[in-house]
Amino acid sequence: MKKFYITNSIPYVNASPHIGHALEFVQSDVLKRFHKEILKEETLLLCGSDENALKNVQAAEKAGTPVQEFVDKNAKLFESLADKLNIQFDVFQKGSDTDHHFTSSQTLWGLCNKKGDIYKKEYRGLYCVGCETFYTKDELNEDGECYEHLGKKLEEVAESNYFFKLSKYQDRLIELISSDKLSILPQTRKNEVLSFLKQPLQDISISRSNERAKNWGVPVPGDDSQRIYVWFDALNIYQSGIGFGWDEVKYKKWWPADAHVIGKGISRFHAVYWPAFLLSAGLETPKQILVHGYVTVEGGKMSKTTGNVVDPFSLIEKYGTDAIRYYLLREIPTSGDGDFSEHRFKELYNADLANGLGNLVARVTKLAESLELATTTPEKMSSEISKFISTFEFNRALQSIWSRIDEVNAQINIAEPWKITDSEKKKEFLFKTVTQLLQIAFDLQPFLPQTAKLVLKSVSGKITKPATLFPRL
Numbered sequence: 001m002k003k004f005y006i007t008n009s010i011p012y013v014n015a016s017p018h019i020g021h022a023l024e025f026v027q028s029d030v031l032k033r034f035h036k037e038i039l040k041e042e043t044l045l046l047c048g049s050d051e052n053a054l055k056n057v058q059a060a061e062k063a064g065t066p067v068q069e070f071v072d073k074n075a076k077l078f079e080s081l082a083d084k085l086n087i088q089f090d091v092f093q094k095g096s097d098t099d100h101h102f103t104s105s106q107t108l109w110g111l112c113n114k115k116g117d118i119y120k121k122e123y124r125g126l127y128c129v130g131c132e133t134f135y136t137k138d139e140l141n142e143d144g145e146c147y148e149h150l151g152k153k154l155e156e157v158a159e160s161n162y163f164f165k166l167s168k169y170q171d172r173l174i175e176l177i178s179s180d181k182l183s184i185l186p187q188t189r190k191n192e193v194l195s196f197l198k199q200p201l202q203d204i205s206i207s208r209s210n211e212r213a214k215n216w217g218v219p220v221p222g223d224d225s226q227r228i229y230v231w232f233d234a235l236n237i238y239q240s241g242i243g244f245g246w247d248e249v250k251y252k253k254w255w256p257a258d259a260h261v262i263g264k265g266i267s268r269f270h271a272v273y274w275p276a277f278l279l280s281a282g283l284e285t286p287k288q289i290l291v292h293g294y295v296t297v298e299g300g301k302m303s304k305t306t307g308n309v310v311d312p313f314s315l316i317e318k319y320g321t322d323a324i325r326y327y328l329l330r331e332i333p334t335s336g337d338g339d340f341s342e343h344r345f346k347e348l349y350n351a352d353l354a355n356g357l358g359n360l361v362a363r364v365t366k367l368a369e370s371l372e373l374a375t376t377t378p379e380k381m382s383s384e385i386s387k388f389i390s391t392f393e394f395n396r397a398l399q400s401i402w403s404r405i406d407e408v409n410a411q412i413n414i415a416e417p418w419k420i421t422d423s424e425k426k427k428e429f430l431f432k433t434v435t436q437l438l439q440i441a442f443d444l445q446p447f448l449p450q451t452a453k454l455v456l457k458s459v460s461g462k463i464t465k466p467a468t469l470f471p472r473l
Contacts, residue, residue: 013074014059033446050093052217095243104240111281293337353470
């Protein structure tokens with residue numbers, strides 16, 4: 001059986017999850033359900049928690065809680081969010097796992113070191129705690145701020161660190177990405193990475209002193225005074241969670257990853273640093289990186305400072321899982337940023353879910369529930385929807401499905417089947433309509449799994465009218 005291995009980016013657990021995490025979780029779940037339920041492939045979806053970051057230590061100190069207790073508690077919130085969104089991670093790999101993750105990350109370090117790609121030197125630079133990375137002055141804005149964390153002053157750090165010879169892999173990275181051996185979607189993100197690779201690559205720091213790391217994180221092999229830099233160990237969660245360094249059979253089965261699903265702010269780490277580490281270690285690189293944009297709120301970037309962070313738990317509680325999944329997948333284009341506003345959510349909910357799909361299901365099942373219609377569940381997804389999922393265009397897939405929903409509703413309005421007196425003609429029209437609805441429900445399975453299941457059950461075999469799917473708001 002063909003395998004398909006998907007990963008989320010590994011979220012920092014210095015705070016509770018927000019609506020942007022929900023977006024990525026749902027996108028990854030669509031891919032998993034498509035490959036598992038539609039293509040019948042053996043799939044594995046991995047997420048985890050990036051726990052060895054300095055920002056986690058600082059947040060724990062601020063909360064007056066031991067670091068391990070703090071990250072454990074927050075990691076559970078991310079797992080709980082996935083559960084609320086009807087998503088099941090096959091693996092949730094914690095960064096503080098000393099049995100598997102520490103062993104795995106030290107194994108990766110050893111392979112890169114054996115290749116001669118790790119060396120130690122004195123260094124002074126500007127460090128963004130938010131990104132957990134060093135920046136040069138020309139990579140910052142005119143106020144000397146990181147573009148991802150505006151308003152936050154960078155720390156000037158001077159210490160002795162281990163460095164990785166990133167510059168050594170520049171040409172190989174360009175060839176890898178240009179040839180699509182490592183495919184990056186959408187094309188705009190691929191172009192951005194290649195543009196970055198046209199500049200001379202600088203070697204990067206891959207360790208921190210125990211003092212700066214607060215003795216937290218994966219120890220550097222053979223040097224008790226240093227901890228492995230967060231990106232080197234965090235990216236390795238994609239491997240440590242499937243056996244690298246501790247279960248070779250499992251690792252060989254699943255690696256390389258078929259798709260890394262990530263946000264645009266961390267594309268450099270995944271498309272440049274990560275494949276370079278793997279090339280150095282003599283390991284296969286991932287096949288595909290799918291890059292999504294950000295969720296803005298009422299037109300502005302989410303920020304704890306401005307107080308506009310959207311809590312996904314309360315939204316799910318208020319409106320239901322599939323309604324939230326629908327908004328995120330339909331309204332947020334995978335090729336760019338998209339906005340969340342509760343006003344727009346209610347507008348889309350009433351127009352598409354209540355008046356569109358919900359109304360169609362109610363009308364068809366009411367008209368046909370007394371009739372014997374020998375319909376069968378489809379065996380294949382519509383080719384257009386399959387293509388859109390394969391190219392990471394979930395919003396276009398749902399636009400296509402909803403255009404069909406609108407068409408079928410329009411057909412019913414024109415035909416007025418409740419007025420048809422010829423029973424055979426009425427039966428013929430309703431058979432056609434139910435068949436169309438079955439295909440719509442089948443195509444919806446990866447996107448709105450609960451709703452699709454309910455509709456398929458209602459119109460397969462004996463037709464029964466379900467409870468109202470999406471009551472109007």
